[in-house]
Structure formats: C-alpha cells, structure tokens
Amino acid sequence: MTDAAIPTYPTRWKRPPQMIKSRFWRWTLAIGAVVYLVLALGTVEVNWQRVVLGIERGQRFIAGFLEPDFTTRWRDISRGLVESLTMTLTSTVVGVLISIPIGIGAARNIAPAWIYMVCRGIIAVSRALQEIIVAIFFVALFGFGAFAGFLTLSFATIGFIGKLLAEDIEDIDEAQAEAIRATGASWFQVINYGIQPQVMPRLIGLSLYRLDINFRESAVIGIVGAGGIGATLNTALNRYEYDSAGAILLIIIGIVMVAEYSSSHLRRWVQ
Amino acid sequence: MLTVDKLTKVYKTGDKALTDVSFTVPEGQVVGLIGPSGAGKSTLIRCVNRLVEPTDGTVRLNDLDITRLRAGELRRARRRIGMIFQEYALVERLTVMENVLSGRLGYVPFWRSFTRRFPPADIAKAFRLLDRVGLTQHADKRADALSGGQRQRVGIARALEQDPELLLVDEPTASLDPKTSRQIMRLIIEICRENGLPAIINIHDVVLAQQFVDRIIGLRAGVVVFDGPPAQLTESVLTQIYGEEDWTAMRQSAAEDAAAEAEDHEQAKKMMRAL
Secondary structure, three states: OOHHHOOOOOOOOOOOOOOOOOHHHHHHHHHHHHHHHHHHHHHOOOOHHHHHHHHHHHHHHHHHHHOOOOOOOHHHHHHHHHHHHHHHHHHHHHHHHHHHHHHHHOOOOOOOHHHHHHHHHHHHHHHHOOHHHHHHHHHHHHOOOHHHHHHHHHHHHHHHHHHHHHHHHHOOOHHHHHHHHHOOOOHHHHHHHHHHHHHHHHHHHHHHHHHHHHHHHHHHHHHHOOOOHHHHHHHHHHOOOHHHHHHHHHHHHHHHHHHHHHHHHHHHHHO | OEEEEEEEEEOOOOOEEEEEEEEEEOOOOEEEEEOOOOOOHHHHHHHHOOOOOOOEEEEEEOOEEHHHOOHHHHHHHHOOEEEEOOOOOOOOOOEHHHHHHHHHOOOOOHHHHHOOOOOHHHHHHHHHHHHHOOOHHHOOOEHHHOOHHHHHHHHHHHHHHOOOOEEEEEOOOOOOOHHHHHHHHHHHHHHHHHHOOOEEEEOOOHHHHHHHOOEEEEEEOOEEEEEEOHHHOOHHHHHHHHOOOOHHHHHHHHHHHHHHHHHHHHHHHHHHHHO
16 A cells, blocks of 8 residues: 555644735734724823722712612602603603504505605614703703603604514515405505514514613603603702612612513513 | 416516416316426416516406506405415414405405404305315414414415405415325315316426316426426426426326325225224
8 A cells, every 4th residue: 555545634724814814914903903902091081089089979879779768758759750650651652653654664665665765764863863862952842851751762762663663574474465465455454464463572572672761761861851760860869869869779770670571571472 | 267468577687587478268277387496487477466567468357457457456356366375375473264354355444354343244254165174163273373284275265255256376285295285286176166266376296287287388487388288298398398307207206195195095984984
C-alpha cells in the first residue's frame, strides 16, 4: 500500500471571517470603537460630592420602601388609584375600539392602497410620539387631570393595537378568506367570517396586554400632570415623603404583577 | 353550461400561466383537469370565479359573461359557483355548522350573517347536507377538531349549501390518504350525478381521475394538450402531458390500492354479516 491511496485530510479548520473580510478593516474598526468608547466615557462628568450627598437621600428612599406608609396619605393614594384604574380601563376600551377599523385599514391584503396609506400614517404618528410627550401636549390643551391621561393612553393604544392587528391580519391563512370570498360574500362578510375568527384570540390577548401597559403608563404620565396614581406619586416625592412614595410604588408593582399574571392566564384560555 | 373561450392569464411577474384555453362543459358533465405542478390548473379554475383575474378571453356560465361583471354582479355570480379546496380551506375556528352556513353568505344580508341568524330554510338545508356527508353529530364541533376526510366533507357541504350551478374542485384529495381520497372522490361524483351538476376537478392523481370522471383535459405549461374521454388517455398522451415516466408501474400500484380497498370492503361486509 502506498500513501497515495489514502488521501490526507487537514486536521485544522478555522471559521472564516463572516462580516468583514479584510483583516485591516477588522482591526481598524475594533480599535476605533474602543477609542471612541474611552473618549466618550471621559466626557461623562461625575460630581462626586453630589453623589455622596445623594447616597444619603437614596438611603432614605430605600428606607421608605422598607417601611412603607400606607395610612397617612391613604385618601390621596386611593383617589389616585381609582383615577388610574378608571383611566386605564376607559382608555383601553376606547383605544381598542378605534384601533380595530384602523388596523383593518392598515392591512395590505384587505385594504385599498389609499386607505392603507392613511391608516399606516395614523399608526406611525401614534407610535412615533412617546406617551410622555403626548401627555405634556394634552395637559397643555386640557389642563391637569385624568382627562388628559385618558386621551394620551387612548392615543398610544391606537398605535400599538392598530399595528399589531394589521400585522396579524396580513399573516392570516389566505385560503380561508379566499374560500369565503368564493361563496359570493361581501367585504364585511369576508372580514366577519374569513378574518375575524383567525385574529380574534390574538386581538383579545393584545388588548389584555395593553391594559396592563396602560396601567403602568398611567403611573408615568401622572408625573407630567395627567392625573392618576402618578400624580399622587409625584406629590409624595416632591414632599420628600418617601414612605408614602414607597407605599405607592409597592401598590403599582402589586397591581402590575396581578394584571400580568391574570392576562397571561386569560390569553392562554382564549386560544 | 360553462364555456371557456381563449382564456389567457399573464401574471404581473410576466409568467404566462394560461394560453388560449378553450373548452365547454355541458350540463352534468364531470371534467378532470390534469397536468404537472405549475401547469396552470389552479389558475384556470380560479379564473372561472375570478378569484384570479383573467388577462384575456371569456368565461360564460350559461348566458352570463363572468369576465365582464362588476363587483356586485360578480358576487351574485360567485354564489352560484361552489368551490371545494385543497387543504379544505375551512375557517378553522368556526364550528362545522358555521362553515356550512357560510355557503349562504352571498344570499343573506350582513346583519343575518353577523348575528348567525340564517333563514330557517338555509339551516334545514345545512342539516340535510351534513346528514348527506355523514357529519350530523359533528355540527357544533370546531372545524379544526375534525380529521382530514371529515373536513373535506364539510368543504363539500359548504359548496353545496350555495345551491351551485357549477362545482369547481381544486385538488380535493391532495392531503388525504389513498383510501380517504377515493371516498371523497366518490362522494363528489355521486353528488354531481344526483344533482346533474357540472364540475371541473383539478387532480394530480391520474389514475383516480380516470376512474371517476367523464372527460379529461390535460394541461401543460398553460396549454390544453389533451381533451377527451379517460379511455383515450394513453401512455403517449401522458408522456406528452407530464414527460417521461413509468406509467405502467404507476397503474399497477394504483390497481393494488384499489384491490386493497375492495378487500377492506369485503371484510367490512363479512363483519357486518357476522354481527
């Protein structure tokens, strides 16, 4: 037997570079990124004196958390909570009702081109504007209070549900809708029979999910004056009443956890 | 009677799916449409009810030129054309009854279909059809709870609920096992015979087609290359439609299938007698 009969295979293998083929550019980019990071970190000014001062405040904050005071401000807290919960529920219902026609209009497979453009536009505007910015605008327009919060959350819900519903409609099994169309059904009947059954479980799931997002958001937008528990929280923080603030935060965390758990449970059930 | 005249379909991508397809289906005739994948079978039957818009040519159902109808008129024409789909195309999350009743959508106003309050005559008809296809006890089940063969039976009932003058059948047996395929084909043919319904059946299983239909149209690359009774479907014709293949072996295995089925049948009869 000669060696020629048994071909020798390499015993070493290296993964070839995937993204940047040239060794020079690989190194240049890596070094460049590190240099930029170091320079950027250098520009962050830290006022150590202020940090030392703040540590003390932070400790009081945490201490407030550990000894939350539910009783002293209970009337304010309960009023804020009820306002937040009302705001959450009404804005979710109104937002979902408005976003259904918009979501249908924004689904490329069932809407004519110009309606599609309009609806996508509405969704894009709603999604581009962060809740806090919208809340500031509505507070300026309608004054402090829950009404501004309700409008903000409804507006944000439209972008969220509208987009996800439209995408879900675009992902449906076309064969089912085609079969309904083939029976001579009208456009509304195709929506009702061919599409609605396919997207309904997800729409319910998304609405429940949005409900707990809206509750969380109601706490944030309250800080800029849109009412609810956020306003109560802001007041407590401004008065340095960290024990009351701690109580409020604990309540928010509790409610969000309950909402999260029950909505995921409900979502599994509607499948 | 269905008359297709010089039907041509060119997709936006420039693919020519159909070229000058012409044929006539008289009252009560069942036509099998055979051809390789991509020959334009699906496109052809979808051009008949305009789920696909034909580029050129005409389709006439009795005296109605379907190709020239506007939206509202097209919906009225569609309700007289029943369609049975590959993979059933039932609305999975609706009940069997809702699926059958959806065959009446073209006849009832929106509020009736939305509230599921169909006219009594429609409901009675739906129950009769479910009984005909042997699914009465499944009426309230969700469609996705049924087996493949059962789902296709629901599909058949939905098409018949429309009171069709014509049946379009797109690969009715594509996802069924050989035995169920035969049963479904037999059911479709029986129903056509009972009602004198003309039908066009897309089918890739040549043997099954030969066994059941009155006439076969062979399509290759969008052109009709064969049109005649199943008996004239010789090896050379099949080669012309599909290309080179061992047709004798295929026939043999199909004959074995049929024999096995017959045996099953015998056994079932024996069992019945024993009982």
